Amino acid sequence: MPRGWSDVISCLNQPITTYEETASIMQTLLRGKDYIETPDWTKEELETVLDVAGDLKRRFALGEPHRLLQDKTLFMMFFEQSTRTRNSTEAAMTQLGGHAHDLTPDKMQISHGETPKDTGKVLSRYGHGIAIRNCFYGIGNKYLREVAEYASIPVVSLQDDVDHPLQAIADLMTMREKYGNNLRGVKCLVSWTYAPAYARPLSVPQGLIWLLPRFGMDVTLSHPKEFNLMPRTVEAAKKYAKEYKTKFEIIHDMDDGFKDAVVCYPKSWGCHQYLADQGVPEGQRKEEGMKILNKYKSWVCTEKRMKMAKKEACYMHPLPADRGAEVEDAVIDGPQSVVFDQAENRLHTVKAILSLVMGGRP
Numbered sequence: 001m002p003r004g005w006s007d008v009i010s011c012l013n014q015p016i017t018t019y020e021e022t023a024s025i026m027q028t029l030l031r032g033k034d035y036i037e038t039p040d041w042t043k044e045e046l047e048t049v050l051d052v053a054g055d056l057k058r059r060f061a062l063g064e065p066h067r068l069l070q071d072k073t074l075f076m077m078f079f080e081q082s083t084r085t086r087n088s089t090e091a092a093m094t095q096l097g098g099h100a101h102d103l104t105p106d107k108m109q110i111s112h113g114e115t116p117k118d119t120g121k122v123l124s125r126y127g128h129g130i131a132i133r134n135c136f137y138g139i140g141n142k143y144l145r146e147v148a149e150y151a152s153i154p155v156v157s158l159q160d161d162v163d164h165p166l167q168a169i170a171d172l173m174t175m176r177e178k179y180g181n182n183l184r185g186v187k188c189l190v191s192w193t194y195a196p197a198y199a200r201p202l203s204v205p206q207g208l209i210w211l212l213p214r215f216g217m218d219v220t221l222s223h224p225k226e227f228n229l230m231p232r233t234v235e236a237a238k239k240y241a242k243e244y245k246t247k248f249e250i251i252h253d254m255d256d257g258f259k260d261a262v263v264c265y266p267k268s269w270g271c272h273q274y275l276a277d278q279g280v281p282e283g284q285r286k287e288e289g290m291k292i293l294n295k296y297k298s299w300v301c302t303e304k305r306m307k308m309a310k311k312e313a314c315y316m317h318p319l320p321a322d323r324g325a326e327v328e329d330a331v332i333d334g335p336q337s338v339v340f341d342q343a344e345n346r347l348h349t350v351k352a353i354l355s356l357v358m359g360g361r362p
Contacts, residue, residue, distance in 0.1 A: 026051065031360040034148045035156045035353050036141070037163040038211045039236060046214075050173055053345070053352035060095070060348065067097030068355045073127030074100045076158065077108070077119075079134040084319060085158050085166065088346040089131060092354055098128075116143050120151035129358045133158035135201040137272045154357040161201055161272075162230065166353070167318050168207035170345040172215060174338055175263055177345075178314055184216035184246070189261035189309070191254055192223035194299045195268035195322040198289040202269050204318050206233040209248065213240040218247035222257030224299070226274040226292045254299050258308035264336075265316045266301040268326050301327040306336060314338045 027044040038046065059066045074093050078086060086102065093100035105111045110119065123130050130151055134140035140160030148155035157165050179186055190205050205221065206229050212219050219237065221229070228234075234250070241248035251257055258264065271292050275285045306315060315337045321327050332339060 028356075028361065030356040031358075031362055032154050033357050034154050035165055035357060036144050036148065036160075037157070038165045038168055038207065043214050046169065046172075046211075049169055049349065049352045049356065050176070052356060053169075053173055053348040056351045056355070057345075057348040066095065066351075068359050069093065069096040069098035069128070072096075072098040072129070072358055074098060074129040074131055074354065074358070075103060075123045075127055076100050077103045077105075077110075077130070077132045077134075078158070079105060079132075079136065079140075080159075082133060082158070084343055084346050085133060088343075089158065089166075089350050089354075092347055092351040096351060096355060096359075098358075100131075101127075116146035117150040120147040120149070120155070124152040127153065129154050129156060129354065131156040131158050133160070135159055135161050135203065137161045137199075137201070137270075138276075140201075156353060156357065159201070159203055162203055162233065163207045163210075164201075164203040164318070165207060166346065166350055167204055168211045169353070170349040171208065171265075171316060171318070171342060172211060173345045173349055174316065174342045175212075175217075177341070178338060179262065179312075182216065183212075185218060186216070186262045187218045187220065187260055187310075188212055188263040188265060189220050189222060189257045191221075191257050191264070191266040191301075192227045192296075192299060193266045193268045193301055193326040194293065194297045195325045196293070197268065197322070198270055198286050198293060199272075200268050200270045202229050202233075202272060204267055205229060205269055208265065209233060209237040210240060213237060213244055213246040213248055216244065216246055217263075219249075220257050220261070221248070221250045222254055223250075223252065224292075224296050225252055226271045227269060228273050228277075230273055255305065255308060258305045261309040262313050263316060264301070264306060264309050264313055266327065267317055268322065297325075300325065301331055303328060303330050303334070306331055306334075316342055319343060 026048050090100040132144050134143045141162040144157055144160055190208050209219055209221055210233055237248045271289050280288050315331050317339050
């Protein structure tokens with residue numbers, strides 16, 4: 001055989017990777033764009049976020065200044081408590097050379113009835129971006145959309161009742177770091193877990209199921225029947241799975257979900273959608289929700305269940321995790337856990353988003 005032909009034959013025998021799986025067409029005109037749900041952004045725009053986040057992560061590691069938002073102001077409005085989102089976003093603005101105002105309704109006239117319209121218009125006169133966390137079921141996303149309608153500066157979701165787009169994009173970055181940029185055929189299990197709290201939002205699992213299929217991943221959503229998600233997020237997940245030729249399935253058996261999973265993402269959420277579908281009055285939902293919740297205390301991420309997944313599987317959780325209820329300490333503190341890598345990537349991805357929508361080129 002002529003010299004060099006063995007290398008040619010070896011290359012020809014390799015699996016074919018399609019252009020769709022390797023292409024990253026950068027879309028850089030993002031200044032002024034709201035970031036409320038990931039479906040609002042094209043796949044190419046999200047690729048730009050991931051690329052910029054990787055660059056900013058390298059610069060952070062090297063101690064290189066990256067003051068891309070010099071003298072710019074972000075107004076952060078929190079209707080709920082926060083550790084990672086609040087601190088990563090405020091740290092991001094500081095490291096980018098700007099400033100973040102940490103606001104809660106009691107510090108603003110929202111507590112006295114000021115409308116989203118007026119809030120958006122006023123804050124637009126003072127700064128360069130608005131970021132809001134409002135997870136109240138049936139309220140949060142609508143509130144963000146109304147502020148965004150009247151604001152003349154970009155609005156970024158810090159989590160609402162529909163999506164947690166900052167968490168989802170950081171999770172995707174973490175998965176790519178762990179398993180490579182080509183995630184086609186990689187199975188992600190998004191599983192409900194028990195936790196002794198009724199009112200946890202649906203936004204993390206919803207954010208995952210309609211983002212990951214767009215990047216080639218096969219998604220299994222596992223939960224007891226009473227913990228179904230919002231119909232429009234499930235329909236979007238099915239649509240994207242079909243469009244990107246991936247798999248999306250819903251099952252109701254935790255053990256089956258772990259089988260052959262590569263990314264294991266067990267997390268608790270509330271039965272808000274089920275109670276709404278059943279017409280349970282608002283005043284009775286907490287009591288009914290707790291009754292349902294306590295039927296499924298065995299839905300815990302254990303070492304035994306992690307062994308059902310693939311050998312190279314990782315454990316992910318957005319934190320805070322309810323240790324001993326959602327997950328065993330041996331799992332979250334074990335070698336398969338990447339929860340603190342996830343948490344770190346919240347900083348780099350929010351930096352990328354803020355830099356693109358508040359700075360960037362006009």
